Amino acid sequence: MKFELTEEQRMAKEAIRRFVEKEVAPLVEEAEAEAKFPLHLFRRMGNLGYLCVRYPEEIGGGGADKVTECILAEELNRICAGIAAALMVQGGLATAPIYHFGSQELKERILLPAVKGEKIGAFALTEPDVGSDAASIKTRAIKDGDHYILRGAKTFITNGPICHYAVVAATIDPSLKAEGISLFVVEKDxxxxxxxxxxxxxxNRSAETGELLFDDCRIPATNMIGDKEGKGFEQIRDTLMSGRITYGGRSTGVAQAAYEASLKYGKDRVQFGRPIVEFQVTRFKLAQMAMKIDVMRSYTYRVARLFDEGHRVMKEASMVKLFCAETLQEILSQAMQIHGGYGYMMEYPIQRYWRDGRLFTVTEGTSEIHHLVIARESGF
Ligand SMILES: Cc1cc2nc3c(=O)[nH]c(=O)nc-3n(C[C@H](O)[C@H](O)[C@H](O)COP(=O)(O)OP(=O)(O)OC[C@H]3O[C@@H](n4cnc5c(N)ncnc54)[C@H](O)[C@@H]3O)c2cc1C
Structure with missing residues (x-):
């Protein structure tokens, strides 16, 4: 089994790091303060092939593998988890169902501009009363001739306030649970x-998150993704699974940022006449952080490689998500402790990593739900 990055992956990592440090890092302070996503990044990332990095180059993607997508996730999250969150939706759930199952017309009208960053997408599954139990969504899709009428509300939708379109999950018949759910493309106007x-x-303040309302919203039946009703859950299953692996990279990125900030602070902060990094307890904390980050990164790459090789990794994807998101919490807690009182002040970046990373045990499947998936996939 190979443990090192290939030459191509290593070069991609260097290029991505140069890009995020030069073009993303300078945007973070304002984007976070104003809770506004720097919109030009969609097109810029699209031009570079980073926005939908795993789609073929012929349609504007980066033609990269899953390992490279995890590297991209790590590097973006090392700089800003909020900005990363908005961008990652685009390469994932806002486009993947159309890419894999959409009609040619939807691909041309929605997918191609989305891959280039000309159209911003959102993915709307969660509802005010329905989160983890996603098969119980209440948003209805009622067939009316050659149209569907959507009726319902969605919440916590990343990119909702800035999207040009949303991929919306709605049920044809709630009693059918997962088998009644289809995905529909709904355009902004x-x-x-x-x-x-x-x-x-x-x-994650720079990722704009919103509530959406579908009040007898009439859309052409051709906006349904796929040609049969009730296929929505199947259509997102693999994308959700893939996103869990990416979450390993996302968690590693925030952990790496917290580690770097803590190491710097530990060297700068002097107490009892010496830098606090010289106290053994601080060194132990930093050593633990470095070790855990290495395990997070290696494990993410391992499962990403298995995915690239075509293995079924439903269990491993949940393990990566669960392990990395939970280990990140330990790292963030130690990082805050090293920073003492200054860690609690807004002027140091560690508080942002702590606030941002706290989300990671909740989104794209809570830690509890991933325990359930691992148990089910392990046969108990
Ligand atoms: C910032 C942010 C961005 C988001 N972006 C999107 C988006 O773009 N699109 C989208 O559709 N959704 C999005 N979400 C929603 C996210 O996926 C949900 O928050 C998540 O699925 C959990 O649902 P919930 O918050 O309703 O929690 P609930 O499902 O109500 O869970 C509450 C608690 O109960 C636990 N719990 C629930 N069921 C079980 C069980 N069977 N066994 C044990 N424990 C259980 C959970 O683990 C959790 O601890 C976003 C959320 C946030 C906060």
Missing amino acids: TPGFTVTRKLDKVG
Whole structure:
């Protein structure tokens, strides 16, 4: 089994790091302070092939593998988890169902501009009363001739306030649970579709998150993804699984940022006449952080490689997500402790990593749900 990055992956990592440090890092302070995503990044990332990095180059993607996508996730999250979150939706759930199952017309009208960053996408599954139990969504899709009428509300939708379109999960018949759910493309100016609220969040502030309302929103039946009703869950299953592996990279990126900030602070901060990094307890904390980050990164690459080789990794994807998101919490807690009182002040970046990383045990499947997946996939 190979443990090192290939030459191509290593070069991609260097190029991505140069890009994020030069073009993303300078945007973070303002984006976070104003809770506004720097919109030009969509097109810029699209031009570079980073926005939808695993799609073929012929359609504007980066033609890269899963390992490289995890590297991209790590490097972006090392700089800013909020900005990363908004961008990662685009390469994942906002486009993948169309890429894999959409009609040629949807591909040309929605997917191609989305891959280039000309159209911003969102993915809307979660509802005010339905989160983890996603098969119980209440948003209805009612067939009316050659149209569907969507009726319902969605919440916590990343990119909701800035999207040009949303891929919306709705049920044809709630009693069918997962088998009643289809995905529909709803464009921004469709009558009946409104962003009712932009949500004020604790962290990941530069990713704009909102509530969406579908009030008898009438869309052409051809906006349904796939040609049969009730296939929505199947259509997102593999993308959700793939996203969990990417979460390993996302968690590693925030952990790496917290580690670097803590090491710097440990060298700068002097107490009892010497830098606190010279106290053995601080060195132990930093050593633990470095070790855990190495395990997070290696494990992410391992599962990403298995995925690239075509193995079924439903269990491993949940393990990566669970392990990395939970280990990140330990790292962030230690990083805050090393920073003492200054860690609690807004002027040091560690508080942002702590606020941002706290989300990671909740989104794209809570830690509890991933325990359940691992148990089910392990046969108990
Ligand atoms: C910032 C942010 C961005 C998001 N972006 C999107 C997006 O773009 N699109 C989208 O559709 N959704 C999005 N979400 C929603 C996210 O996926 C959900 O928050 C997540 O699925 C959990 O759902 P919930 O918050 O309703 O929690 P709940 O499902 O209500 O869970 C509450 C608690 O109960 C636990 N729990 C629930 N069921 C079980 C069980 N069976 N066994 C044990 N414990 C259980 C959970 O683990 C959790 O600890 C986002 C959320 C946030 C906060």
